[in-house]
Amino acid sequence: MSTDIKLDPALPPADNERSAMGRRLSGLGGNAREYGIFGALVLIVLLFQILTDGKLLKPNNVVALFQQNAYVMILAIGMVMVIVAGHIDLSVGSVVAFVGGVVAVSMRDWGLNWVVAVLIGLALGALVGAWQGYWVAYVGVPAFIVTLAGMLIFRGLALVVVSETIAGLPNSFIKIATGSVPNWLGFIGKMDVVTLVIGGLAIAAFAIAQFRARASMRKHALQVEPTGAFVAKIVGVGVAIGFLSVILSMSAGGMPIVLIICGVLIVAYSFLMGRTVFGRHIYAIGGNRPAAALSGVNTKRVDFLIFVNIGLLSGAAAIVTTARTGAALAAAGNGFELDAIAACFIGGAAVTGGIGRISGAIVGALIMGVLNMGLSILSVDPSWQQAIKGLVLLFAVAFDLINKRRAGTS
Amino acid sequence: MDTTASPDYILEMHGITKRFPGVLALSDVNLKVRRGQVHAICGENGAGKSTLMKVLSGVYPHGTYEGDIVFEGQPAEFRTTRDSEHLGIVIIHQELALSPFLSIAENIFLGNERAKRGLVNWNATNSEAAKLLERVGLSERPDTRVIDIGVGKQQLVEIAKALSKDVKLLILDEPTAALNDEDSAHLLGLISGLRDHGITSIMISHKLNEIESIADTTTVIRDGKTIETFDMHGDEPVTEERIIRGMVGRSLDQRFPDHESVIGEEVLRIENWTVHHPIDQARAVVENASINVRRGEIVGLAGLMGAGRTELAMSVFGRSYGSHISGQVFKSGQEVQLRTVHDAIRHGLAYATEDRKHYGxxxxxxxxxxxxxxxxxxxxxxxxxxxxxxxxxxxxxxxxxxxxxxxxxxxxxxxxxxxxxxxxxxxxxxxxPDVLILDEPTRGIDVGAKYEIYTIINRLADEGKAVIVISSELPELLGICDRIYALSQGRVTGEVAREDATQERLMQYMTMEKDVTSR
Structure with missing residues (x-):
């Protein structure tokens, strides 16, 4: 409390106390949505853990959960950036099929090394993104139209490339999606040591980053959060990562490679959105496009680049999807765009742009993934699964809106 | 004259007071409008004219203001604009409320369709619309899309729409602000024609020559109060000067911080700047404007609505507004090309918009x-x-x-x-930046905060910045500027140094019509 009060010499004491309270409340309000969605994920996990008699969190199921949903997480990262800027991308599913087809052809028919094939896939994805970004940013065609056209164009091209299923892909390629980090360090009981080490490193990295941020704020004589909350945050996140690592370490293979890929992407893109000038420009454009333009932001270039980026990430999703199937299919990626968009909106992105976070979209993707897995373990009919997912999306966004309206009127 | 309802008056508003948080927008306003007249209301921007009309038409519902409205001898308590329209009060706002992709006929009967059991009778719609168009003197087919006709004709469509509702009292908010001379003349002719058919009009305007030519009565509003009402056909002739005195003659209850500018070399010079409207590309909104500002100097741009001040500023600031822009910009003596906002910022310009919410x-x-x-x-x-x-x-x-x-x-x-x-x-x-262009920096701000803003502006000048202030409040410009340019209809019509500036003088420049400037 005492640290709170000395901030505001301009205001009389009565105002000061109110503002200290207001600061607490507004601080909570800013993160409430984030905590809320995280809490919802935990609740859904617990619910299905009970309903499935503990099958949901069995190590091999948890690994499968990540392997099955890696594509949604990768696409949701790109999609949330597009949505924050006030656009939409309906084409990602078709792009996944098209790029996946070319990657498969390049390995089977052209005999290229899988590393080269992966690079080709990423480059092709970026090229597709540049194509769509050009129309959106420089011609001014609404993204909805451009990517609706892209959905048809690239589905068509996928059918051309993959006239019949392309199977027999190299094992090292398939391992990207289905493999695990090798168990170099042996086992403690049933637990893979490499997985535990990776988990431990992640916890340490998180704690160090937090401490450094705190130290830097102190150095700048800025207000830091209370020590209790700070410690609770590190312990909470640490326990969560530790718990997950222990479960994963007891799975058949240990740490899945796709989880490492997703983890790196999540950290990198969170940094991009939260800490860089480019990320700030995306929020500025989505929040108020004319104001951003009048502040000197090159709105066209930003629009172009976010589409190049989602193209690149669609390429990555194509590689993961093709590797998981072990084959390229013309029908691959069907409905992926809707999964990614749903993940973003469940994760708190605003339909009107300007609001949305990578972490939210990832949690949104995991909620959809857990629902899928839990309902599958319970052998719920896939048709019903789809209907239930639709309802979850509707309720999540409605709940958010009602919450905001209440906050606005109070 | 006593205040009881008299059949001679179609409308009486008594003691109207309207408060917004922290602002008293209208204070004990009284307005009486005689049946069958054109009643002009004039006053500076922000004087409360539009607020008064919103109270009258039910945009601000009964209960959100104090005072009484008596319409046709009956007390009126409008909760929505539908209530007022029901009694024949129709308001035509400055920003036209037409749906651009619908036809003229569809717009005329929008919300009031010629229909039976939900099915529109298109023949009745189009033939009735054609009759209304003839009445307002618009020779367009009723099935023409509104987007395909000019602003002047759109204004006529609005009036046709009002006529379709059996209008008794027509309120026009700055009806000629966006029109060229020819369209303005036609519109004014139409309004006096309607008067001959018994339709009463209230016209908000600050074009004094228009008021002189058409109004039967003129009420001046200033600072949310009715100041005086003139009978335009009375024994004593009402001159433009007389009305201007009413509009600006406020007591200076605002205080401005003392400031002595230290003026240095020229920082920004704009020469022969011409800008055309972004859509209506034939219309010049700024014509041959030349202004300059020096280091440490605060320069004001005065002008009424539609004078082209914001358009001038935004078009200079990286071509953020307009089409077919021509002219030269010199920064510290060097000619510069400011093609994008980024260019403008790089060359040391800043533009703080008048519309904080949408552009700021x-x-x-x-x-x-x-x-x-x-x-x-x-x-x-x-x-x-x-x-x-x-x-x-x-x-x-x-x-x-x-x-x-x-x-x-x-x-x-x-x-x-x-x-x-x-x-x-x-x-x-x-x-x-080296040059700050501040567009209506105190709009919608209470008096205390205004003083703080003025202090900031003075400090910026003291730090050696060149400051251009665009404001609709003349006392503000007189209180803080070293030099003031007056604009009217896109032209710079006058330049006045602080010592020589009076509100009357500026208002004369600001209301100068095009033909007057050339003489």
Whole structure:
């Protein structure tokens, strides 16, 4: 409390106390949505853990959960950036099929090394993104139209490339999606040591980053959060990562490679959105496009680049999807765009742009993934699964809106 | 004359008082309109004319204001605009409320369709629309889309729409502001024609020659109060000068901080600047304007609505407005090309908009992010933002400009108008420009905060910046500027030094018509 009060010499004491309270409340309000969605994920996990008699969190199921949903997480990262800027991308599913087809052809028919094939896939994805970004940013065609056209164009091209299923892909390629980090360090009981080490490193990295941020704020004589909350945050996140690592370490293979890929992407893109000038420009454009333009932001270039980026990430999703199937299919990626968009909106992105976070979209993707897995373990009919997912999306966004309206009127 | 309802008056408004949070917009306003007359209401921008008309038409429902409205001898308590329209009061707003992709006929009967059991009778719609179009003198087919006709004709469609509702009292808010001379003349002719058919009109206008030519009665509003009402056909002739005196003759209850400018060399010169409307590309909104501003100097741009001040500023600022822009910009003697906003900022220009909500701030972002919004590179290294540095900068400006907020992590949309304006100023000051163009910097701000803004403007000039202030409040310009340009209909019609400036003189320049300037 005492640290709170000395901030505001301009205001009389009565105002000061109110503002200290207001600061607490507004601080909570800013993160409430984030905590809320995280809490919802935990609740859904617990619910299905009970309903499935503990099958949901069995190590091999948890690994499968990540392997099955890696594509949604990768696409949701790109999609949330597009949505924050006030656009939409309906084409990602078709792009996944098209790029996946070319990657498969390049390995089977052209005999290229899988590393080269992966690079080709990423480059092709970026090229597709540049194509769509050009129309959106420089011609001014609404993204909805451009990517609706892209959905048809690239589905068509996928059918051309993959006239019949392309199977027999190299094992090292398939391992990207289905493999695990090798168990170099042996086992403690049933637990893979490499997985535990990776988990431990992640916890340490998180704690160090937090401490450094705190130290830097102190150095700048800025207000830091209370020590209790700070410690609770590190312990909470640490326990969560530790718990997950222990479960994963007891799975058949240990740490899945796709989880490492997703983890790196999540950290990198969170940094991009939260800490860089480019990320700030995306929020500025989505929040108020004319104001951003009048502040000197090159709105066209930003629009172009976010589409190049989602193209690149669609390429990555194509590689993961093709590797998981072990084959390229013309029908691959069907409905992926809707999964990614749903993940973003469940994760708190605003339909009107300007609001949305990578972490939210990832949690949104995991909620959809857990629902899928839990309902599958319970052998719920896939048709019903789809209907239930639709309802979850509707309720999540409605709940958010009602919450905001209440906050606005109070 | 006593205040009881008399059949001679179609409308009487008694003691209308309307408050907004922190602002008294109307204070004990009385207005009586005689049946079958054209009643002009004039006053400066922000005097309360439009607010009064919104009270009358039910935009502000009964109960949100004090006072009584008597229409046709009956007390009226309108809850919505539908209530007032039901009695025959129709308001035509300055921004036309037509649906651009619908036809003229569809627009005329929008919300009032010629229909039976939900099915539109298109023959009745089009034939009735044609009759109404003939009445307003518009020779267009009723099935023409509204977007395909000019603003002048759209104005006539609005009037046809009003006529379709059996209008008794027609309210026109600055009807000729966006029209050329020919369209204006036609419109004024139409209004007097309607008067001959018994339709009463209230016309808000600040074009004094129009008022002189058409109005039967003129009421002057100033600072939310009715000042005087003239009978335009009375024994004593009512001159433009007489009306101007009524419009500006306020007591100077606002105080301006004392300031002595130290003026240096010329920083910005604009020569022969011409800008055309972005859509109606044949219409010049700024014509051959030439202005300059020097180091440490505060220069005002005075003008009424539609004079082209904002258009001039925005077109210079990286061509953010207009089409077919021509003319030259000199920065410290060197000619510069400002093709984008980025160019303008790079050459040391800043433009703080009159419309904070739509063009100035990201309301769903924090104060901190807004303040660093223009000069983000200054708190970033290799594209990575130093958030602590950013926070420090924001805190610095919060204290320096006294932005009243618990923290800079509050969303900009939660601030009051005055504090939002300080955030806008902060972001431009942090960009460290040489020339600041401030467009209506005190609009919608209470008196106390205005004083603070003036102090900031003075300080910027003292730091050697050149400041251009666009304002609709003449006392404000007289109180803070070293030199004032007056604009009228896109032209610079006068330049007055502080010592020689009076409100009357400026108002004369500001109301100068095109043919007058050429003589």
């Amino acid at each position: 701030l990201n309301l769903i972002a924090t104060i901190q992010a807004n303040i660093s919004g223009v000069a983000l590179d200054k708190v970033a290294r290799m594209g990575v933002i130093d958030r602590n540095e950013e926070l420090k900068v924001a805190e610095l400006y919060r204290r320096d400009l006294n932005i009243k907020t618990p923290t800079v992590a509050v969303l900009a949309g939660k601030l009051s108008g005055g504090n939002q304006q300080k955030v806008v100023l902060s972001k431009w000051i942090y960009a460290d």
